[in-house]
Structures are given as C-alpha cells and as structure tokens.
Amino acid sequence: MRETFRLSMAYLHTWLGLMLGFVLMAVFFFGSLSVFDREIDRWSVPETRVQAGAFPSFDRSVKPIIAAVKPDPESVEHAQAEVIGALPPPSALKAGDIGVYTNHRDPVLRMYVAFDVPNKPRDANLDHVHVYGFASVDPQTGKRLPDNLQERLQLGTGFFFPLHFMLHLEWMDLGYWIVGLAGMVILAALVSGVVMHRKIFRELFTFRPEKARLRSTLDLHNMTGVLALPFLFVITLSGLLIFAGLYLPSPTTLMRPLAKAQELVEAAGTGLPIEPSGRPGQLASVDAMMANAKARWAAKGVPGEIGSVSVIHYGDADAYVSIARDNVDRVATSETLHFKGTTGALLYEDPPASGIRATEGFLYGLHFQHFRHWPLRWLLFLGGLSGCACIATGFLFFVEKRKKKHAAAGVPGARIAEALAVASVTGMLLATGAMMLTNRLLPVNVPGHAGWQETVFWLTWLATLVHAGWRSRGTNNVGLSPAWGEQTSLVALLAAGAALANWITTGDTLLQTVARNYWPVAGVDAILIVTAVAASYVAIRLRSRRESAAKAAPTKMARPAHV
Amino acid sequence: MRSEYRENRSCMTRNDVSHAGHRVIIGPLSAMNRFAAAIIGGYLFAYGFTALATLAGFRVGLPYSEAQVLAWMLGAFVYLGAILWGFVPRSTMQAWLGLAGGGAAMGAAAFVLSRWTA
Numbered sequence: 001m002r003e004t005f006r007l008s009m010a011y012l013h014t015w016l017g018l019m020l021g022f023v024l025m026a027v028f029f030f031g032s033l034s035v036f037d038r039e040i041d042r043w044s045v046p047e048t049r050v051q052a053g054a055f056p057s058f059d060r061s062v063k064p065i066i067a068a069v070k071p072d073p074e075s076v077e078h079a080q081a082e083v084i085g086a087l088p089p090p091s092a093l094k095a096g097d098i099g100v101y102t103n104h105r106d107p108v109l110r111m112y113v114a115f116d117v118p119n120k121p122r123d124a125n126l127d128h129v130h131v132y133g134f135a136s137v138d139p140q141t142g143k144r145l146p147d148n149l150q151e152r153l154q155l156g157t158g159f160f161f162p163l164h165f166m167l168h169l170e171w172m173d174l175g176y177w178i179v180g181l182a183g184m185v186i187l188a189a190l191v192s193g194v195v196m197h198r199k200i201f202r203e204l205f206t207f208r209p210e211k212a213r214l215r216s217t218l219d220l221h222n223m224t225g226v227l228a229l230p231f232l233f234v235i236t237l238s239g240l241l242i243f244a245g246l247y248l249p250s251p252t253t254l255m256r257p258l259a260k261a262q263e264l265v266e267a268a269g270t271g272l273p274i275e276p277s278g279r280p281g282q283l284a285s286v287d288a289m290m291a292n293a294k295a296r297w298a299a300k301g302v303p304g305e306i307g308s309v310s311v312i313h314y315g316d317a318d319a320y321v322s323i324a325r326d327n328v329d330r331v332a333t334s335e336t337l338h339f340k341g342t343t344g345a346l347l348y349e350d351p352p353a354s355g356i357r358a359t360e361g362f363l364y365g366l367h368f369q370h371f372r373h374w375p376l377r378w379l380l381f382l383g384g385l386s387g388c389a390c391i392a393t394g395f396l397f398f399v400e401k402r403k404k405k406h407a408a409a410g411v412p413g414a415r416i417a418e419a420l421a422v423a424s425v426t427g428m429l430l431a432t433g434a435m436m437l438t439n440r441l442l443p444v445n446v447p448g449h450a451g452w453q454e455t456v457f458w459l460t461w462l463a464t465l466v467h468a469g470w471r472s473r474g475t476n477n478v479g480l481s482p483a484w485g486e487q488t489s490l491v492a493l494l495a496a497g498a499a500l501a502n503w504i505t506t507g508d509t510l511l512q513t514v515a516r517n518y519w520p521v522a523g524v525d526a527i528l529i530v531t532a533v534a535a536s537y538v539a540i541r542l543r544s545r546r547e548s549a550a551k552a553a554p555t556k557m558a559r560p561a562h563v
Numbered sequence: 564m565r566s567e568y569r570e571n572r573s574c575m576t577r578n579d580v581s582h583a584g585h586r587v588i589i590g591p592l593s594a595m596n597r598f599a600a601a602i603i604g605g606y607l608f609a610y611g612f613t614a615l616a617t618l619a620g621f622r623v624g625l626p627y628s629e630a631q632v633l634a635w636m637l638g639a640f641v642y643l644g645a646i647l648w649g650f651v652p653r654s655t656m657q658a659w660l661g662l663a664g665g666g667a668a669m670g671a672a673a674f675v676l677s678r679w680t681a
Contacts, residue, residue: 181602184642241636248613
C-alpha cells in the first residue's frame with residue numbers, strides 16, 4: 001500500500017506538473033516581477049520618475065477631482081453584462097464610494113470612484129454592481145495627472161501584476177480559475193514531490209552539476225523545490241486565500257440567509273452603516289480626520305503616514321471615512337480607523353486582530369508586500385524565481401527522460417513538450433523583453449500606445465512557440481532543441497536593448513541613477529543588464545556544448561543508472 | 564499512456580516497481596477521468612467542506628466572517644488532501660463517489676443545518 005501510494009503520487013506529480021506547469025511558470029515569473037511593480041511602473045512611465053511624496057490634502061487636492069472622474073468605458077461594459085436592463089447613461093451615475101491610496105514606493109496617488117448602479121444584478125448572490133472610474137494624482141503638486149499620462153500603460157501594476165493572477169483572461173473569470181487551479185496543483189506537486197522521494201533530506205544538500213545532465217537537472221529540480229518549499233507553499237496558499245471568496249463562495253451561496261443575517265449583526269457591532277440613508281449630507285474636513293488618525297498612531301508609537309482613505313456612501317448623511325496607515329513597519333495589514341463623514345468624529349476603530357484575523361492579515365500582507373524592508377523584498381523576488389527554476393527543471397527532466405524512447409518509438413510527445421517548455425521559459429522572457437523595448441521605443445503619441453505594447457507581448461510569445469515548435473520538428477537527436485540556445489541569445493539582446501533604449505530615450509543610465517540614489521530605475525536597469533550577461537553566458541555554453549556534441553557524435557549519452 | 568506510466572515508474576527505485584504489479588490508470592480516457600475525479604470531485608468536496616466548517620465555527624461561537632476565513636484556510640488544505648487522495652483508490656469510481664459524494668453530503672448538511680435553527 002505504501003509503495004502504491006508513492007507511485008500514485010509520482011504519477012500525479014508528473015502529469016499535473018506538466019499540464020499546469022506552463023501556467024505556473026508565468027504566475028511565478030510575473031508574480032516575482034510584481035514584487036517590484038511600482039519600480040517597473042517608474043521605468044515604463046519616465047514622467048513619473050520622481051521620489052514618492054506624502055499623501056496630499058484631501059480637501060484641497062482630492063475632493064475637487066472626484067466630480068471630474070468619469071466612469072471608465074470598459075467598466076461600464078462589464079457592469080452592463082452583470083445587470084438586468086440597460087444602465088443609465090454614464091453621466092447620470094452617482095458616485096457611491098471613493099478610494100484614494102498610495103504607499104512609500106509610489107510617487108503617484110491612485111484614486112477610484114465607484115458609481116452606484118440602480119439596476120438589479122443578474123446573479124442574486126451579488127449585492128451590488130458598481131461602475132468604476134479612475135484618476136491619478138501627483139502628490140507633489142496635488143494636481144490630477146494629465147489624461148495622456150494616465151492612459152499610459154504602467155507595465156508593473158497595469159500589466160505584469162494582473163497577468164500573474166488572472167492571465168488577462170477576463171471571460172467568465174477564466175484566468176482567475178486557471179491560476180487558482182494551478183495554485184492547487186503546485187501545492188499538490190510539493191506534497192507529492194516530497195512523498196516521491198525517500199531521502200528528501202539528503203537531496204536538500206545534493207547538487208551534482210558535473211554529473212550527467214539528466215542527474216544534475218533532477219538535482220536542481222529537487223534542490224529548488226525543497227529549499228524554497230516553505231516559501232512556495234506559503235506564497236501559494238496566501239494567493240489562493242486572497243481570492244477565496246471567488247473560488248469557494250459556499251459559505252454565502254449555500255447558507256445565504258444565515259450569512260446575510262450575520263453580516264447585519266457584525267455591521268451593527270461596528271456601527272458602520274452598510275447602506276446609505278438616502279438623505280444628502282455634507283462631508284466634513286477629511287484633512288482633519290487624517291490629522292486625527294495620525295495623532296492616534298503617533299500616540300501608539302507606530303509610523304504614521306497615510307496609506308489609504310476611503311469615503312463610503314459619498315454625499316450621503318450616513319457617509320463614513322475609513323483611514324488606514326501605510327504599514328511600512330510590518331508584514332501584516334494594519335487596523336483601520338473609521339470616522340463619521342458629516343462630523344469627523346471617530347465612529348469605530350478596528351479592534352486588535354483575533355488569531356484568525358491576524359493570520360489572515362499576515363498572509364495577505366506577505367502577498368501584497370507593502371512593508372518597507374528591502375532585503376525581505378529581494379528574498380521574496382528570489383523565492384519566486386527559484387519557483388520558476390523548479391518548474392523549468394521539471395520540464396527539462398520530463399523531456400530529457402523521454403526523448404530517447406520517443407525518438408526510438410517515433411512519437412512526438414517529448415518534442416512537443418520541449419517546444420512548450422521553450423516557449424514558457426525563454427519565450428516568456430522574450431515577450432517581456434520585447435514589451436519593455438516597445439515601451440521605450442514606441443513614441444507616446446502613437447494612438448493605442450498601451451494596446452500596442454500588449455499586442456507586441458502576446459505576438460512575441462506566440463512567435464517563440466512557433467519558433468520552438470519549428471526548430472524541434474523532426475529533430476530525432478538526443479540533445480536539447482536548438483531553440484533553447486537561439487532564444488537565449490535573443491533574450492540577451494532584448495534585455496541589453498531595453499536598458500540601452502531606456503538610456504537613449506530618457507538619458508538615465510545605471511551610473512546616473514545609482515549616483516542619484518534613484519533605485520527604482522537603477523534596479524530595473526541592473527536586472528536587465530544581469531539578465532543580458534547571464535543569458536549571453538548560457539547561450540555561449542549551449543553553443544559550445546552543441547558543437548562538441550556534434551564533433552563527438554555518435555557517442556552515447558551518459559544515463560544515470562537508477563533514473 | 565501505459566508506456567508513459569512505465570517510464571514514470573522507472574523514476575522509482577527497483578524496489579518500488581516490484582510492489583506495483585497492478586495499476587489502474589491505463590489509457591488516456593481513464594487517465595482524464597481520474598484527473599477529473601481528483602480536481603472536480605476534490606473541488607466539490609472542498610466546496611461542501613468550506614460551508615460546513617463555516618457553520619461549525621459559527622456554532623461554536625466565532626463571528627460568522629471569522630469562521631468563514633478559517634474555513635477558507637482549512638478548505639485549501641482539504642482540497643489539497645482531496646486531490647492527492649483522488650489518485651489513491653483502486654477504482655476511479657470510488658474516487659468520484661468519495662469526493663463528489665462527500666462534498667454533496669457536507670454541502671447539503673450545511674444548507675439544511677444553517678436554516679434549521681435560524
């Protein structure tokens with residue numbers, strides 16, 4: 001029974017890993033990039049390459065902007081699909097909730113307005129459907145950023161970050177579900193991976209780079225998987241928890257009457273109104289509430305910059321203002337203060353978190369990473385990349401182990417898997433590099449500037465798949481597909497090209513940004529240069545290996561005895 | 564698929580192989596069925612479990628929203644266990660019955676019990 005169990009775990013590990021590994025690769029890679037999303041934003045929108053500023057005056061800067069925020073056409077389209085009957089014209093929609101937020105890494109204040117929609121939702125489980133409008137504010141001047149700047153694609157928060165949790169597949173939330181399934185699969189792969197191996201502790205310290213390639217690939221797969229296992233497990237679990245309401249809605253769907261009744265009970269306990277009163281009300285000074293919040297944080301001895309301000313039921317007599325601090329000093333999310341909108345009096349302060357809430361807050365905070373701790377931030381980045389290394393070596397091992405047999409049997413399985421692996425490893429890097437290069441070289445006044453960058457990303461990725469498939473076609477040899485080396489050379493070119501293009505278009509070189517202590521851009525350029533150097537080295541190694549293999553042919557591949 | 568499975572076996576030591584004379588996952592259709600049982604059946608199991616665990620937490624005195632958060636965290640582990648377990652029973656039907664059946668039973672229990680005393 002024990003051996004049968006181990007075998008079923010090995011089977012599951014191999015096949016689920018292969019099927020979802022392609023998705024996981026993208027989730028981990030773009031998740032790793034999202035650790036530095038604000039920094040990538042600065043790199044991709046050079047006009048915002050300024051130091052992060054403090055939260056500006058709400059009364060003078062933010063409030064006048066609210067009335068000018070228009071419903072986002074895309075959001076109107078989404079909402080229309082979710083409600084019964086035609087929506088009122090966008091100009092007739094009334095602002096319901098306002099949110100304004102920033103953090104210590106962000107020189108731009110982000111703002112959204114949630115417009116109330118009078119229509120009934122199609123899905124009875126939805127309480128409200130909102131239409132959103134967005135604005136960005138320069139905290140230095142307190143002015144709204146010009147439209148042409150707001151429409152610019154911020155590669156970090158605007159593209160890589162959403163890609164890592166929903167793959168930009170919005171239809172039926174398909175992307176979220178695929179990523180969620182991939183998340184469950186990596187948890188299953190971690191557990192089954194440990195079960196498969198008896199000598200897991202010895203493997204922790206085993207890496208034999210000079211042994212036959214298959215053996216060292218497996219060593220690296222085990223080493224990255226086992227060393228990073230706690231990180232991989234917790235980061236996946238926290239990611240799943242963030243979308244738990246979407247993935248496992250059963251507490252509200254199956255037990256709706258109880259859930260609704262308890263929502264009211266809990267809200268009554270806080271004194272915060274769930275629904276607006278319907279009577280208009282004048283919003284008191286939010287600046288005064290912010291000062292009040294800061295004084296309370298100072299009295300507690302915690303760092304007290306404002307992280308977010310939201311106004312719920314804006315314009316209503318029952319409006320309230322929730323203020324949270326930018327929790328730079330801890331991983332977990334922090335407690336929020338709630339003020340009465342019309343008077344500015346403190347309505348409610350979140351109580352100290354219970355054990356469950358504290359665990360939730362820690363897991364959320366670990367994933368959203370708003371803390372100010374650069375070594376930890378880099379560790380999380382490297383942890384994500386080690387996840388990528390684990391997945392990539394898993395592909396390689398799968399492919400290399402089967403290649404000979406498949407070549408002998410005349411079946412294309414291993415070659416197809418290899419082409420997919422090439423596209424999901426080097427192809428993904430190429431798509432990212434091509435997008436960054438386009439971001440720097442495409443003139444900003446070209447219509448559809450943002451759309452073009454996305455198109456280049458997807459088309460490049462598709463092209464790498466076609467290239468990998470074409471290069472592996474009919475190659476009945478035992479070695480690696482030549483596509484690996486060719487795409488790796490291109491990665492080096494594109495990464496160096498992107499750093500160069502940044503210099504040409506903005507005048508920022510690594511030396512200057514380091515000298516200026518402007519680390520967001522210096523960091524991105526440094527990573528690009530490191531990528532270019534590493535990819536060149538790998539490409540050269542791959543080429544020399546191919547050449548020596550061609551000379552030495554037809555020798556037998558060394559094959560470890562028990563693999 | 565059978566030959567794939569053999570290769571997979573070769574990943575184990577010789578010792579393992581001798582114990583695995585009988586295996587059940589043969590052919591692509593039956594493999595697909597097994598994956599579906601683990602993933603979809605496992606999901607239904609976690610779906611029912613999350614509701615019932617929320618109710619249980621609430622009944623022992625947790626605020627509903629906290630019981631729900633706890634159930635979600637446990638639900639991830641339960642789903643993980645369900646996926647792994649889905650590959651264990653000799654017959655795929657058994658995996659389907661255990662997972663989807665168990666999920667339906669827990670979901671129905673949560674549905675009824677949450678309305679009963681309320």
